[in-house]
Amino acid sequence: MRTKLLLLGIVWLGGITKIYADPIEDGKTIFMTRCAACHNVNKQLTGPALAGVDQRHSIDWIINFVHSSQKLVTGGDKAAVELFQRFNGVTMPDHPDLTEENIKSIVDYVKSATVIVDNKAPFAKPSKLQPYYRPLSIWQDYLVFLVYFFVVILLIVTLLFAVRLKSFSANSD
Numbered sequence: 152m153r154t155k156l157l158l159l160g161i162v163w164l165g166g167i168t169k170i171y172a173d174p175i176e177d178g179k180t181i182f183m184t185r186c187a188a189c190h191n192v193n194k195q196l197t198g199p200a201l202a203g204v205d206q207r208h209s210i211d212w213i214i215n216f217v218h219s220s221q222k223l224v225t226g227g228d229k230a231a232v233e234l235f236q237r238f239n240g241v242t243m244p245d246h247p248d249l250t251e252e253n254i255k256s257i258v259d260y261v262k263s264a265t266v267i268v269d270n271k272a273p274f275a276k277p278s279k280l281q282p283y284y285r286p287l288s289i290w291q292d293y294l295v296f297l298v299y300f301f302v303v304i305l306l307i308v309t310l311l312f313a314v315r316l317k318s319f320s321a322n323s324d
């Protein structure tokens with residue numbers, strides 16, 4: 152019973168660390184369910200290809216645009232108006248429920264899935280996937296470190312407990 156609970160706890164904690172450690176996966180899930188109908192990272196569909204979007208706009212602009220693109224267009228934001236016209240007045244639906252973190256994780260995913268086409272060297276390898284990793288930082292990801300620390304200590308305690316139990320049963324033989 153105890154060991155089962157312990158195992159369950161470890162699996163659960165492992166799940167939490169995964170969520171905290173993987174914004175790209177989060178972003179991918181949101182992108183696939185909410186954006187992929189009109190957007191592809193590397194191809195223009197109903198909406199523009201999103202590759203390089205973080206270089207065209209500030210992250211704040213992207214967050215505002217995803218929350219309500221029409222607010223920017225009617226507010227006279229130059230980039231938004233220009234895009235709206237270029238895409239023949241197709242309105243991108245509002246996504247007010249996405250948090251800043253959600254939208255940042257979408258941008259992380261877009262970066263990770265961006266195919267770089269090197270126009271200068273057409274006969275070299277035509278394209279390559281650019282890996283994108285955000286290094287773990289103690290301050291931003293302290294929860295991850297804390298949880299890993301906790302899991303390691305739990306494992307050590309379990310191991311010690313198992314060894315004790317074994318020597319106990321060996322003695323009682």
Ligand code: HEC
Nearest residue numbers: 185186189197198199217220234235238241242243244246
């Ligand atoms: C119904 C289609 C549709 C959906 C769904 C959609 N978009 Fe868009 N998106 C557009 C269109 C069309 C534009 C071009 C601007 C305009 O017409 O207002 C655009 C533009 C953008 C831009 C500006 C891109 C650039 O190159 O400057 C970003 C960023 C963006 N969308 C993000 C998203 C994200 C993130 C989602 C999902 C949460 C999403 N969009 C869902 C249609 C859509």
